[in-house]
Amino acid sequence: xxxxxxxxxxxVKRTGEKVFxxxxxDMDHENMFWYRQDPGLGLRLIYFSYDVKMKEKGDxxxxxxxxxxxxxxxxxxxxxxxxxxxxxxxxASSGLGTGNTDxxxxxxxxxxxxx
Amino acid sequence: GxxxxxxxxxxxxxxxxxxxxxxxxxxxxxxxxxxxxxxPGEGLQLLLKATxxxxxxxxxxxxxxxxxxxxSFHLEKGSVQVSDSAVYFCAxxxxxTGKLIFGQGxxxxxxx
Numbered sequence: 001x002x003x004x005x006x007x008x009x010x011x012v013k014r015t016g017e018k019v020f021x022x023x024x025x026d027m028d029h030e031n032m033f034w035y036r037q038d039p040g041l042g043l044r045l046i047y048f049s050y051d052v053k054m055k056e057k058g059d060x061x062x063x064x065x066x067x068x069x070x071x072x073x074x075x076x077x078x079x080x081x082x083x084x085x086x087x088x089x090x091x092a093s094s095g096l097g098t099g100n101t102d103x104x105x106x107x108x109x110x111x112x113x114x115x
Numbered sequence: 116g117x118x119x120x121x122x123x124x125x126x127x128x129x130x131x132x133x134x135x136x137x138x139x140x141x142x143x144x145x146x147x148x149x150x151x152x153x154x155p156g157e158g159l160q161l162l163l164k165a166t167x168x169x170x171x172x173x174x175x176x177x178x179x180x181x182x183x184x185x186x187s188f189h190l191e192k193g194s195v196q197v198s199d200s201a202v203y204f205c206a207x208x209x210x211x212t213g214k215l216i217f218g219q220g221x222x223x224x225x226x227x
Contacts (some may be wrong), residue, residue: 090159092156106151108158
């Protein structure tokens, strides 16, 4: 069974803290993604990775960085958390397929609150 | 650029009612189109998809047809159940990038 797991379901941090969100997939997928989900805005892509040690900026990368040291793991880092980063964070992965038909598989999400 | 627009919610229906959630898109080239569903407290899961014009995707009684002439991919179900209550996202994949662009989501609430 397909599985994407995220390290925490709920997280509370203080302004200025460094925050690590971890995502692990067990499907040997090449592609991994980090989104944030906010009411009325849908999902917005923060960063993605097509391979180990590769990363590309999505639509809203400011204030975030990522790390992909192993194929199965993709970490999202908030260098200095701010209150406007309070959100739901979703990780997804997809396999290398033909054309644009790859399905993305999502983790359960991490609800981050920055105080 | 590429974008997806969904009808605003929430949509509230009685059990066994007919459901339509509108989705229109703007894209260059020939995108694939998707509907994802998010049940309360869970991540997103793929509901159905279509990869070319006039394709119909279907799953769990839901269906949507890829209409290139109207740039639409409306989600329909003939008879909704309480268990269909969720947030529904329309999305497109704009070519061989693997990336998805999502609409803002539509909340569906089905009452017994």
